[in-house]
Amino acid sequence: METKVTTKDLCKVYNRWWWTVELCNSYSRMQTPSYCYAMQPLLRKLYPNDDEYRDALQRHLVLFNTQGDFAGICLGVSIAMEEEKSNGENVPGEAITSVKTALMGPLAGIGDSVASTLNQIFYPIAIAMSSTGSPIGFFFIWTQAILEWAMGWVFTKYSYKVGKDGITRLLSNGIMDTILNAASTLGLIMMGSLAASNVKLSTTISWTVGENAQTLQALFDSILPGLLPLLTIWAVFFYMKKRGTNVGKAIMLIIIICLALSFLKIV
Amino acid sequence: MENKLLIAIVAGLVYTIGQWRLGNGVFPIVRRPLTMAFICGLLMGNMQDAMIMGCYLTLAFLGIVVVGGNLPSDVGLASAVAIPVALATGQSPEMALVIATPFSVIGVFIDQLRRIINGFWVTACDKHAEELDHKGIARCVWLYTFLTNFVLRFPTAFALVYFGTDAVDFILNNLPAWVTNGFSVAGGVLPAFGFALTLIVIGKKSLYPFFFIGFFATKLMGLSTIYVAAFAIPFVIAVTLKDMEKEKLLLNKFKLTTTLNEPEDE
Numbered sequence: 001m002e003t004k005v006t007t008k009d010l011c012k013v014y015n016r017w018w019w020t021v022e023l024c025n026s027y028s029r030m031q032t033p034s035y036c037y038a039m040q041p042l043l044r045k046l047y048p049n050d051d052e053y054r055d056a057l058q059r060h061l062v063l064f065n066t067q068g069d070f071a072g073i074c075l076g077v078s079i080a081m082e083e084e085k086s087n088g089e090n091v092p093g094e095a096i097t098s099v100k101t102a103l104m105g106p107l108a109g110i111g112d113s114v115a116s117t118l119n120q121i122f123y124p125i126a127i128a129m130s131s132t133g134s135p136i137g138f139f140f141i142w143t144q145a146i147l148e149w150a151m152g153w154v155f156t157k158y159s160y161k162v163g164k165d166g167i168t169r170l171l172s173n174g175i176m177d178t179i180l181n182a183a184s185t186l187g188l189i190m191m192g193s194l195a196a197s198n199v200k201l202s203t204t205i206s207w208t209v210g211e212n213a214q215t216l217q218a219l220f221d222s223i224l225p226g227l228l229p230l231l232t233i234w235a236v237f238f239y240m241k242k243r244g245t246n247v248g249k250a251i252m253l254i255i256i257i258c259l260a261l262s263f264l265k266i267v
Numbered sequence: 268m269e270n271k272l273l274i275a276i277v278a279g280l281v282y283t284i285g286q287w288r289l290g291n292g293v294f295p296i297v298r299r300p301l302t303m304a305f306i307c308g309l310l311m312g313n314m315q316d317a318m319i320m321g322c323y324l325t326l327a328f329l330g331i332v333v334v335g336g337n338l339p340s341d342v343g344l345a346s347a348v349a350i351p352v353a354l355a356t357g358q359s360p361e362m363a364l365v366i367a368t369p370f371s372v373i374g375v376f377i378d379q380l381r382r383i384i385n386g387f388w389v390t391a392c393d394k395h396a397e398e399l400d401h402k403g404i405a406r407c408v409w410l411y412t413f414l415t416n417f418v419l420r421f422p423t424a425f426a427l428v429y430f431g432t433d434a435v436d437f438i439l440n441n442l443p444a445w446v447t448n449g450f451s452v453a454g455g456v457l458p459a460f461g462f463a464l465t466l467i468v469i470g471k472k473s474l475y476p477f478f479f480i481g482f483f484a485t486k487l488m489g490l491s492t493i494y495v496a497a498f499a500i501p502f503v504i505a506v507t508l509k510d511m512e513k514e515k516l517l518l519n520k521f522k523l524t525t526t527l528n529e530p531e532d533e
Contacts, residue, residue, distance in 0.1 A: 018290065018292075019289060019290045019291075019293075020289075021288075021291050023287060023288055023289065023409065024385050024388055024392075024407060024408050025288070025382060025385060026383070026385035026386040026389050027382050028386040028389055029386075029389045032389060032392075033388065033389055033404065033407055034408055036392060036404060037404050037405060037408045040401045040404060041401075044401070050399060054396065054397065054399055057396040057399070057404075058393075058396050061389075061392060061393060061396055068291030069291055069292070113469075116465070116468050120329075123326075123329055124492050124496070125492065126301065126325075127322045127325060127326055127492070128492035128493045129493070130301070130318045130319075130321065130322050131318075131322045132319070133316065133317075133318045133319050134315075135305055135308065135314055137301065137318070138301045138302065138305040138321075141296055141301060144292060144296070145292035145293050147292075149291075174514075178507060178510060178511060178514075179507075181474070181507075182506070182507040184469050184471060185477050185503050186499055186503045187465070188465075188466075188469065188475070188477040188478045188481065189477050189480055189484075189499040190495065190499065191462055191465050191478060192477065192478040192480060192482035192483075192485070193481040193482065193485040193490070193491075193495040193496075194462075194481075194485075194492055195458070195459075195462045195481075196482045196486040197485055197486075197492070198326050199456065199458050199459045199462065200455030200456075201452070201455055201456050225486055225487060226487075229459070232456055233463055236459045236460055236462075237463040237466050237467065240463055240464065240467060241467060250460065251372075251457060252368070252372075254453055254456055255365065255368065255453045255457075258450070258452045258456060259445075259446060259449035259450070260449075261452065262445045262446070262449030262452055263445050263449065265445075267448075267449075267452045
């Protein structure tokens with residue numbers, strides 16, 4: 001088979017995608033325009049014929065939405081299929097669209113978990129570096145952006161190489177799950193540590209027994225330090241689990257409760 | 268006074284660029300409070316307070332992920348406005364979070380508007396594709412989306428910083444003590460949201476105990492987050508490798524039994 005796609009072409013498509021993916025996100029077609037924009041120079045190269053080129057452009061204006069880095073997998077597969085098609089092999093246009101559409105759901109699921117897990121690992125370290133006022137955490141956090149770019153680039157190259165069958169095999173063999181579990185575990189330990197030093201709540205309730213003044217907080221501390229912050233986190237957890245993650249509303253509620261508790265001189 | 272104008276302009280630009288969403292791994296950093304804190308630290312000559320505030324706000328908004336592209340709250344507007352305003356009025360990081368909160372809610376509406384307007388550019392893309400006008404597609408993706416964002420976001424952040432500083436200063440200095448106390452208590456509680464959201468997003472109940480390990484390592488043993496990472500990373504790698512080994516062993520065993528069984532079948 002004739003290969004027309006060079007590594008440089010792949011990199012160009014991937015870069016065009018990675019930098020623009022969220023720029024034109026709309027309710028009607030999500031990330032679609034960026035996909036078409038990313039593929040455009042390569043499609044021109046593959047299809048010198050104007051009609052075929054037009055079809056190809058329109059093919060990539062069909063609804064697309066997934067996690068930006070993991071979309072590299074869709075790009076790689078799309079490029080491989082477009083190349084086959086332009087070489088005169090029997091690849092119907094609908095097949096290219098439907099493979100892309102079939103991949104985007106599962107990839108969004110994995111991709112969102114990976115991206116938020118990366119946040120849970122990188123941000124705690126950046127915050128720990130900067131929490132005494134040094135700007136070094138701000139520089140450190142850019143390593144996450146570089147890592148995400150590189151991850152997507154590897155996906156693009158790899159999936160172009162193995163094509164759609166290779167990707168289907170990879171997604172079904174369970175190794176992704178193992179890695180994701182490991183990353184989530186690490187993320188949770190880091191978040192726990194961060195929670196311990198950053199969620200603050202103590203009560204000012206006190207009473208006198210005979211001549212000794214006692215505070216409720218001292219009692220809590222003798223049971224378990226950090227009891228109130230821990231309870232708060234889990235209370236918020238169960239509230240949002242039940243009522244949905246409408247952060248704005250929940251935050252307003254917290255502020256009102258805190259004001260009321262302060263008025264009653266409990267905190 | 269000159270400084271105030273400059274900072275208001277910078278706030279407008281950081282908000283515009285951060286929420287224009289350039290570069291899949293780049294915009295989440297630009298719109299988060301660390302960036303605005305760093306810039307304000309440079310411009311206002313108060314790096315230490317700025318970064319402490321930036322860390323605190325980052326943490327509070329950390330759990331917020333974009334699921335399906337819908338912003339549950341706009342961390343971009345919150346950080347672009349709250350950090351310069353709180354620094355200029357000498358507020359605590361906890362108070363900065365209280366100032367940030369309403370803006371994070373207002374910003375959601377701006378983002379909804381942006382995504383509705385972007386719908387027009389998609390329709391335009393269809394037309395450009397029909398006419399094979401690749402420059403038109405590029406214009407839709409880059410230029411028109413930038414202009415949309417600039418018009419929606421720049422004036423919002425600019426005005427809030429430029430006119431909001433004095434208002435915030437006046438309001439916060441004239442509040443009764445119990446209100447100020449209530450706000451600063453809320454500032455200590457609000458980071459709980461980031462953590463609760465993270466737990467919800469991870470969604471694997473069997474992993475929740477690890478959260479407690481991290482919590483008590485810091486609370487009871489006094490280890491800093493970086494020290495915790497130093498122990499946690501090798502631990503997680505060891506456990507994962509062991510898991511993989513176990514799976515592989517099972518696989519090998521399975522292969523062994525099948526090869527052993529084959530001659531019997533014959």
